[in-house]
Structure formats: C-alpha cells, structure tokens
Amino acid sequence: MPPPPIAPDGPGQVPYGYPGGAGGYPAAGAGGPGYPAQGPGYYGWSGMHPLPSNGMGTAGLVLGIISAVIFCLWPVAIVVGVLAVIFGAVGRGKARRGEATNPGQALAGIICGVAGVALGVGVLVLVVATGSWR
Incomplete structure (x- = not known):
C-alpha cells in the first residue's frame, strides 16, 4: 500500500503505521533531533543498564x-x-x-x-x- 499523497504545503502529520513513526516522532531507535540513533530492537533510554540475569x-x-x-x-x-x-x-x-x-x-x-x-x-x-x- 503506497503512502498517502503529499499536500502542496508539506507532508503534515504522518498517519500511524507509516514510515517515520506516528505523530511526527521518529521511529524507535531511529534517532532524531537531540536523540542518538540506537541499534535495531532498542527500546529504552540510552543511559539504562540491562536487566540483571538472576x-x-x-x-x-x-x-x-x-x-x-x-x-x-x-x-x-x-x-x-x-x-x-x-x-x-x-x-x-x-x-x-x-x-x-x-x-x-x-x-x-x-x-x-x-x-x-x-x-x-x-x-x-x-x-x-x-x-x-x-
């Protein structure tokens, strides 16, 4: 399914489920202004330690x-x-x-x-x- 057409004044808000994330936010791990890019499958803050393996x-x-x-x-x-x-x-x-x-x-x-x-x-x-x- 192709993405929706772009309006003359810019893309506006990207619908949920399309590349680039929802609501104009970058996808998880994609980085963005002020956010470092993380590896694939990363879901957390960059300063967090991994959970203990007890x-x-x-x-x-x-x-x-x-x-x-x-x-x-x-x-x-x-x-x-x-x-x-x-x-x-x-x-x-x-x-x-x-x-x-x-x-x-x-x-x-x-x-x-x-x-x-x-x-x-x-x-x-x-x-x-x-x-x-x-």
Missing part, C-alpha cells in the same frame, strides 16, 4: 532445596544436587561480573546442593551397608 542463581537455589528435601530418593537427589552446585557456581560468577544481583541465592543453592548430595550419598551408603537393596 536465573542461574535462582535455579541453583530451587534445585538445591529440592535435592535436600528428597534425599530419600538418593539417585535423584545426587543428580539434582550436582546440578544445583553447577547452577549456583555459574550464578555466583554472573554476580561477580555484575550481570546478576543475587549472589546470596546462588551461594544458598550451592550449600543446599552440597547438603542434598551429602544426604543422598549417606542414604546410598546406608542402603549398601545394610544390603536392603536386594
């Missing part, structure tokens, strides 16, 4: 709690505990670099993961020592 630390904490709670299911508790330690360590690394804001959650995930692995190994030793697995 997912790894939170995942480490959740997996650590789960591994500590379900230690009676020792194979699952050991695997989930090891994953909690890995995710917690990655989360601590992100917090150290300033990419995340939850170093305490990541540390708690590491601690709970180690506790879950220790409890799972303890149940494994108990099962093997008593021979109740036969």
